[in-house]
Amino acid sequence: MDIRVIVPTYNEKENISDLIQQIMGLPIQAQVIVVDDNSPDGTGQIVDDIVAKNKRVSVIHRAGKLGLGTAYIAGFKKGLAEGADLLITMDADFSHDPAYIPSLVKLANDYHITIGSRYVPEGGVVNWELRRRFLSWGANAFARTSLGLEAKDCTAGFRCYHREVLQNINLDQIFSNGYSFLVEMIFKCQQKGYTVGEIPIIFANRTRGSSKISQNEIFKAMYTVFRLTWVRLTSRPSAKIAPPKPLGSATKY
Ligand SMILES: Nc1nc2c(ncn2[C@@H]2O[C@H](COP(=O)(O)OP(=O)(O)OP(=O)(O)O)[C@@H](O)[C@H]2O)c(=O)[nH]1
Ligand SMILES: [Mg+2]
Numbered sequence: 001m002d003i004r005v006i007v008p009t010y011n012e013k014e015n016i017s018d019l020i021q022q023i024m025g026l027p028i029q030a031q032v033i034v035v036d037d038n039s040p041d042g043t044g045q046i047v048d049d050i051v052a053k054n055k056r057v058s059v060i061h062r063a064g065k066l067g068l069g070t071a072y073i074a075g076f077k078k079g080l081a082e083g084a085d086l087l088i089t090m091d092a093d094f095s096h097d098p099a100y101i102p103s104l105v106k107l108a109n110d111y112h113i114t115i116g117s118r119y120v121p122e123g124g125v126v127n128w129e130l131r132r133r134f135l136s137w138g139a140n141a142f143a144r145t146s147l148g149l150e151a152k153d154c155t156a157g158f159r160c161y162h163r164e165v166l167q168n169i170n171l172d173q174i175f176s177n178g179y180s181f182l183v184e185m186i187f188k189c190q191q192k193g194y195t196v197g198e199i200p201i202i203f204a205n206r207t208r209g210s211s212k213i214s215q216n217e218i219f220k221a222m223y224t225v226f227r228l229t230w231v232r233l234t235s236r237p238s239a240k241i242a243p244p245k246p247l248g249s250a251t252k253y
Contacts, residue, residue: 001247003030003105004084005098006075008068011041012092014208020050020057022098028105030088033078034059035071068157069181073171080166085247088160090116093206096158103199104160109246111197112165113189115151116158123153123200132205139221143183146229151196154186155179158201162244165194178217180224187228193238 005023009016020032036044036059047059060074072089079087086108090096100116107114117123119140125133136155143154159182169188176184189196 001029001086002082002084003028003086003088004033004075004079004082005030005088005090005101006033006035006072006079007090007092008035008037008071008075009039009043009047009092010037010065010212011039011043012209013039013041013043013046015092015094015206016043016046017050019092019094019098020047020054023101024054024056026098026101028102029056030101031056031058031084033075034092035062035075036060037062037065037071067177067181068179069174069177072181073174076161076166076171080163085163086160087163087166088158090158093209095203095206097201097204100158100199100201104158105247107197107199108160108162108244110195110243112162112194112241112244113186113196114160115153115156115186115196115198116201116203117151117153117156117198118201118203119152120198120200123198123202125203125205127205127207135218139218142222143225146225147183147187147232149183149186149190151186151190152198154183156203157182161189164244165189165192168192175227176220176224178220179213180217180221183221183224184228187232191232191235191237193241195240195243 023032034047044061051057051059104114118125140155174184
């Protein structure tokens, strides 16, 4: 079983080494693909030093801040080209605790996409001020209801995709690039009939480094939801695809 964890980074020098170390310490043999956008704080060099010592870590260097969506796509294409069976995405800032990765992978025995979800029973958010909580909850509720999404946490970046899902979605046709990429991806997956499962996670606000989310991203996300609502109204979703083939003993722990 070839499992890749894709970690987009922009100015994550305080987090990236510890994160990679924790992923390496998990009871699964995952490989890490960091996608760094020439972070001014030197995150890329830190990752280069790790790559030189660890065969399970690789890095894609991009010329500048090209956005979260295309960072995921670059990681997906590399992972797929190298034969990945499962492709996991997560943030570098420890909001997504790597300790949840084995549970995401285990649930991937039953679903094509699994999500580390804040909005299922026992999931939640800690250390977010009220405004941020409201914004996240509101954006998620707006996207879910407008697009008829079944997933409870549609804006979560902590996900695990089966290889076939990413092969059958035309990644080059995904329009949104920033945070709304996540909504567009889950919409396309559901339209294609792929099944989505969620595990509860406690999402912790970052304690090191700074947020990259901007006001502009919020407007772009609203535009994405309106655009996809139109797609929903003018196209017919595929029938549900049967659950994936079980992944085998490598994921039973
Ligand atoms: N390669 C790349 N990574 C990015 C870009 N924008 C954000 N990231 C990374 O994507 C992940 C999520 O970004 P964050 O700034 O933590 O955004 P957020 O989690 O929505 O915001 P906070 O909750 O405030 O941390 C982090 O690992 C970032 O370093 C980008 O343009 N390119
Ligand atoms: Mg974050």
